[in-house]
Amino acid sequence: MLRLPLLARGCLVSTSSTDTVPGENEASANPLLAMQGLPAFAEIRPEHVAPAVAAIVARSRQILQGLESDDSDGWDALMLPLEEIDILFEYGWSPVEHLLSVASTDELRAAHEAVLSQIVELRLQLRQSEPLYRRLLRLREHRDIAAAEARRRIVERMIQSAEQSGIGLQGDQRVRFNEIQQQLSQLATDFSNHVLDATKAWSLNLTDAESVSGFPESLRRLTAAAWSRAAENSGGTAATAEQGPWRITLDQPCFGPLMEHSRDRNLRETVYRAYVTRASAGALDNGPLIERILQLRREQARLLGYDCYADLSLSQKMAGDVAAVQQMFDRLLQASFDRAKKELEELSSTAVEQGQDGPLAHWDIAYWAERLREQRFSFTDEQLRPYFSLDRVLDGLFGLCERLFGIRVQRAADAVSVWDPDVRFYEVMNDAGTRIAGFFLDPYSRPANKRPGAWMNDCIGRSVTVRGTRLPVAHLICNSTPPAGGKPALMTFREVETLFHEFGHGLQHMLTTVDERDAAGICGVEWDAVELPSQFMESWCLHRDTLMQMARHYETGAVLPEELYMKLREARTFRAASQMLRQLQFGMIDMALHHGYDPDGGETVFDVERRVLSITSLIPPLPENRFLCSFAHIFAGGYAAGYYSYKWAEVLSADAFAAFEEVGLEDAEGLQRTGRKFWDTVLALGGSQHPLQVFRAFRGRDPDPAALLKQSGL
Structure with missing residues (x-):
C-alpha cells in the first residue's frame, strides 16, 4: 500500500538496523512491526497482536538491560534508548488500543486481553528499574539539562513517575503494587467494553x-x-x-x-x-467493577504514602490539592445554583402552559428546554442543521486556523491506510508550505464497533534527535450524525462545537515546536490545563467570520441568514447555569469518590452520587439511576480525580479567548498577531513549561475566573 509522503519521504526518519525490532520479512508480514511511516490500520489483524507484543517486549527488555549495565551520563546516552522503547509502543501497541476504540471486534478484544498483562509488566519493569532511577537522579544534576527547562521537566516527571510506580517499595509491597496495576488495567478495559456492548445491545x-x-x-x-x-x-x-x-x-x-x-x-x-x-445489570454490570477499581486505587495511593487517590492524582496537576479544586467548585456552584433554579422554574412553566400534567421528570428536561428555546429565540437545531454539512464546517475550521495561525490544512493526495472507509487523512502546512503535521479524522457514529464520545489521541509524537525529525500525527475522533437518506452529513451546532473542541486538542499536539518527545504537544502538560486549547477553539464557533464561512446551505449554498446568526448568538448563554451545574455534578462526584469515599465502609458508590446530587441537582435522581456505570471518563479514561479539569481549564480558555476580544474580533491583523502569540506560547510550548508560566507568557498575568463567568452570562 502507499505510504503518506509526509512520513515516507524522510519526515519520519527510521532508526538504524541495530534499533529495529524485527527482521525485514517479519516486519513485512506483521504491520505492527513496521516501525516507520503511518500505521497500516487496514492491514492489522487480531493474529498480528501476540507476535508483535512478543517482539516489542523482547526488544524493550534488551534496551533496558543495556541501560542498566551502562553507567554513562548525559541526555542522549539515556534518553535516545528510552525514546526507541516509546517508538516500539507507538507502532506495536498503540494502534491496537486505538482500534479497540474505533473498530472493536470480539477477536481483537481477545487478542488484546491475552497480551495486556505483558504490556503492564514491561511498563512496571521500566519504571521500577533502580539503575535507571539512579541515572535519572544523576541526570537531574547534569550540565546537559542545566539550562534546558523542557529537559528538566521531563526528568523531574520521570523521577516522579518512577516514585509513583513503586520504585521505593520493596518485597511484598512491590509485588502487591504490581498486582494492583495489572488488575486496574484489565478492569478499565472491561469497563469500556461493557459500556460499548451495553449501548450496542x-x-x-x-x-x-x-x-x-x-x-x-x-x-x-x-x-x-x-x-x-x-x-x-x-x-x-x-x-x-x-x-x-x-x-x-x-x-x-x-x-x-x-x-x-x-x-x-x-x-x-x-x-x-x-x-x-x-452497563448496570447481568454480565455487563459495571457496578462491581467500580467498587473494585476504587478499592484498588485507594490501596495503590496508600502504598505510595498518600491518604487517598485524589491526593496522588493532584500531585501531578496544576491545581495541586483538593482544597484548590473545592474552592473552584464552591465559587462556580454559588454563581450558578440560584440561576439554575430559575431556569428550571421557567421550564416547568413552559411545560404547564403547553399542557403537561405533573411535575418535570428527567426525560422532560431536554424536551421542554428545546421548546423554550424555540419559543424564546424562534429557531430550532433542525433549522440550523442544513447549514452545517461536514465539509463546509471543515472549510470554516481550517480557514479560521489559517487566519489565526497561518497554517494550511489539506486532504492528503495519496492513499492512506484507514480502519473505516469514512476516515480521512489530512496534512498540515506552515505559512512557507512545509508539512509540519498530519491527522486522521473519524467523524461519524458507528455504535456497532466504536465507543461513544469524542476524543483526540496522539498517533505519532514529535521529536528531533540526532536520528532525525519525526512529525506529529493525531487521531481526531467524533461521533457525529452520519450521512443518511441520500443527504450528506448534516451536523447539529453542538456537533460543530465538539469538532472544534477536538481540533483544539489536535492543534496543541500538531503545532508544538518542542524537540523533546516527552514534552512536545500534549505530552507532559498537566492534566487540568490540557483542555485549554480545546475549549478555546469552541469559543470561535460563534465568531461571525468563522460561522459565516462554514454555515452555508448544503443544497443552495446560501449563507446562514443574519437573523438566525443573531439568534444563535443570543442563545449562547441559554440555560448556562444548568449546564454549569451539570458539569459541577460530574466533577464533584468524581472527587467525592476519590477523596472522601471509603470503599470498605457502609456507603455504596451510588450513595455517594446521591449525596452529591442532593446539593447540586434540582430534580432528585431516579432510584435506579446508574449513570456511574457508564462514566468512562473516570473509570476507563484518564480523568480519575480529574474531571474537574474541564472547568479548571475553562477558566484558562475563557481568559485566553478574551485576549482576542480585547484586540477586536473583526480586526484581522490584531487576530493574526494574537493568534501567533497563542501559537508561540500555549500551542508551541506543550509540556516544556509549567502551564501557569505558559499562560503568563500569553496573557502577561495570572488567569482571571471572571472571564468564564462573563462568557457564561453568570
Whole structure:
C-alpha cells in the first residue's frame, strides 16, 4: 500500500538496523512491526497482536538491560534508548488500543486481553528499574539539562513517575503494587467494553408513525437507516424516513435529538431509563467493577504514602490539592445554583402552559428546554442543521486556523491506510508550505464497533534527535450524525462545537515546536490545563467570520441568514447555569469518590452520587439511576480525580479567548498577531513549561475566573 509522503519521504526518519525490532520479512508480514511511516490500520489483524507484543517486549527488555549495565551520563546516552522503547509502543501497541476504540471486534478484544498483562509488566519493569532511577537522579544534576527547562521537566516527571510506580517499595509491597496495576488495567478495559456492548445491545423498533411524532427529518433518516442496516444483516426489508420502520438506539446522535424532540413522553421515559442504566445489570454490570477499581486505587495511593487517590492524582496537576479544586467548585456552584433554579422554574412553566400534567421528570428536561428555546429565540437545531454539512464546517475550521495561525490544512493526495472507509487523512502546512503535521479524522457514529464520545489521541509524537525529525500525527475522533437518506452529513451546532473542541486538542499536539518527545504537544502538560486549547477553539464557533464561512446551505449554498446568526448568538448563554451545574455534578462526584469515599465502609458508590446530587441537582435522581456505570471518563479514561479539569481549564480558555476580544474580533491583523502569540506560547510550548508560566507568557498575568463567568452570562 502507499505510504503518506509526509512520513515516507524522510519526515519520519527510521532508526538504524541495530534499533529495529524485527527482521525485514517479519516486519513485512506483521504491520505492527513496521516501525516507520503511518500505521497500516487496514492491514492489522487480531493474529498480528501476540507476535508483535512478543517482539516489542523482547526488544524493550534488551534496551533496558543495556541501560542498566551502562553507567554513562548525559541526555542522549539515556534518553535516545528510552525514546526507541516509546517508538516500539507507538507502532506495536498503540494502534491496537486505538482500534479497540474505533473498530472493536470480539477477536481483537481477545487478542488484546491475552497480551495486556505483558504490556503492564514491561511498563512496571521500566519504571521500577533502580539503575535507571539512579541515572535519572544523576541526570537531574547534569550540565546537559542545566539550562534546558523542557529537559528538566521531563526528568523531574520521570523521577516522579518512577516514585509513583513503586520504585521505593520493596518485597511484598512491590509485588502487591504490581498486582494492583495489572488488575486496574484489565478492569478499565472491561469497563469500556461493557459500556460499548451495553449501548450496542439495546434498541427499540418503532413501526407506528405516531410513535415518531415530533422527530425531525434528520432523526427519521438516522433511525430508518439504523433499521435498514439491521434488516440487511437479517434479510429483512429496508426502511424509509417517511414510512419507517425506525430503530431507536442509545448512541448520542439518536439519543440526544430524541430526548429533545419526541412528543411521546412515554417513549422519552423508556429511552432515558435505558440510557442511565446502561452497563448496570447481568454480565455487563459495571457496578462491581467500580467498587473494585476504587478499592484498588485507594490501596495503590496508600502504598505510595498518600491518604487517598485524589491526593496522588493532584500531585501531578496544576491545581495541586483538593482544597484548590473545592474552592473552584464552591465559587462556580454559588454563581450558578440560584440561576439554575430559575431556569428550571421557567421550564416547568413552559411545560404547564403547553399542557403537561405533573411535575418535570428527567426525560422532560431536554424536551421542554428545546421548546423554550424555540419559543424564546424562534429557531430550532433542525433549522440550523442544513447549514452545517461536514465539509463546509471543515472549510470554516481550517480557514479560521489559517487566519489565526497561518497554517494550511489539506486532504492528503495519496492513499492512506484507514480502519473505516469514512476516515480521512489530512496534512498540515506552515505559512512557507512545509508539512509540519498530519491527522486522521473519524467523524461519524458507528455504535456497532466504536465507543461513544469524542476524543483526540496522539498517533505519532514529535521529536528531533540526532536520528532525525519525526512529525506529529493525531487521531481526531467524533461521533457525529452520519450521512443518511441520500443527504450528506448534516451536523447539529453542538456537533460543530465538539469538532472544534477536538481540533483544539489536535492543534496543541500538531503545532508544538518542542524537540523533546516527552514534552512536545500534549505530552507532559498537566492534566487540568490540557483542555485549554480545546475549549478555546469552541469559543470561535460563534465568531461571525468563522460561522459565516462554514454555515452555508448544503443544497443552495446560501449563507446562514443574519437573523438566525443573531439568534444563535443570543442563545449562547441559554440555560448556562444548568449546564454549569451539570458539569459541577460530574466533577464533584468524581472527587467525592476519590477523596472522601471509603470503599470498605457502609456507603455504596451510588450513595455517594446521591449525596452529591442532593446539593447540586434540582430534580432528585431516579432510584435506579446508574449513570456511574457508564462514566468512562473516570473509570476507563484518564480523568480519575480529574474531571474537574474541564472547568479548571475553562477558566484558562475563557481568559485566553478574551485576549482576542480585547484586540477586536473583526480586526484581522490584531487576530493574526494574537493568534501567533497563542501559537508561540500555549500551542508551541506543550509540556516544556509549567502551564501557569505558559499562560503568563500569553496573557502577561495570572488567569482571571471572571472571564468564564462573563462568557457564561453568570
